[in-house]
Amino acid sequence: MSVPINELITRFQKELDATTKKGHPEPTAMTLSTVSEAGAPTSRVVLLKAFDHRGFVFYTNLTSRKSKEISLNPQVCINFMWHNISKQIRIEGRAQQVSNEEADAYFATRAKQSQIGAWASKQSSEIEGKMDFEKRIAKYTLKFAASKVPRPEFWSGFRIVPTKFEFWQKRDFRLHERHVFTPTDEQNWQEVCLYP
Numbered sequence: 216m217s218v219p220i221n222e223l224i225t226r227f228q229k230e231l232d233a234t235t236k237k238g239h240p241e242p243t244a245m246t247l248s249t250v251s252e253a254g255a256p257t258s259r260v261v262l263l264k265a266f267d268h269r270g271f272v273f274y275t276n277l278t279s280r281k282s283k284e285i286s287l288n289p290q291v292c293i294n295f296m297w298h299n300i301s302k303q304i305r306i307e308g309r310a311q312q313v314s315n316e317e318a319d320a321y322f323a324t325r326a327k328q329s330q331i332g333a334w335a336s337k338q339s340s341e342i343e344g345k346m347d348f349e350k351r352i353a354k355y356t357l358k359f360a361a362s363k364v365p366r367p368e369f370w371s372g373f374r375i376v377p378t379k380f381e382f383w384q385k386r387d388f389r390l391h392e393r394h395v396f397t398p399t400d401e402q403n404w405q406e407v408c409l410y411p
C-alpha cells in the first residue's frame with residue numbers, strides 16, 4: 216500500500232493525541248540517537264516542539280555533543296515509547312538546522328528563566344568551578360534584567376526530515392504489529408509489515 220506523507224503525519228498526530236489523552240506525563244519526549252565520527256551511537260531524550268510534513272523539530276545548544284555529532288553526520292533516529300497506549304514509533308531521518316526566524320519565534324515563547332538558562336549553559340561541556348553555572352546564571356539574569364532576552368546564536372533547532380517510519384503496536388503473546396513506511400518518490404510512501 217502506498218500513502219502520502221500527510222497521512223503518516225496524521226497517524227502520528229492521532230497516536231500523540233491518544234497517549235496525551237490517556238495521561239502520558241511527557242508525551243513529546245523522544246529518544247534521539249546520533250552517531251560519533253567513529254560510528255559509535257549515543258542517545259538522549261529531547262522534546263518534540265513541532266512537526267508537519269516537513270519533519271520533526273527539537274531545540275538545543277549548537278555546541279552540545281548531539282549538535283556536534285549531527286554536524287558530522289546528520290543521520291539520526293528518534294523513538295517515542297508510549298506505554299499507556301502500547302505503542303512505539305521510530306522515525307529515521309536527516310537533521311537540518313531550522314531557519315533563524317523559526318528558532319527566534321520558538322525561543323520567544325520560552326519562559327524568561329529558560330531563555331536565561333540557554334545563555335548560561337555551555338551544554339555538554341565540563342563545569343570546572345563549583346559555582347560556575349550559578350555565576351553564569353546570575354550574570355545573564357543581570358544582563359537581561361530590564362530587556363527581552365534575544366536567542367543566543369549558539370542555540371537553535373533541528374528538523375528531522377524523515378526517511379523511514381515504523382509504527383509498532385503491542386499485541387498479546389508478543390505477536391506485535393510492525394508497519395514500516397519508506398518513500399518511493401516525493402509523494403508516496405510504501406508500507407511493509409515486519410515480523411515482530
Ligand SMILES: Cc1cc2nc3c(=O)[nH]c(=O)nc-3n(C[C@H](O)[C@H](O)[C@H](O)COP(=O)(O)O)c2cc1C
Pocket residue numbers: 241244258259260261262263273274275276279280281282338339
Ligand atoms: C524529559 C527530558 C526532556 C529533555 N529535553 C531536551 C531538549 O528539548 N533539548 C535539549 O537540548 N536537551 C533536552 N534534555 C536533556 C538531554 O537529554 C541531554 O541531557 C542534553 O541535551 C545533553 O545531551 P548531549 O550531551 O548528548 O548533547 C531533556 C531531558 C529530558 C529527561
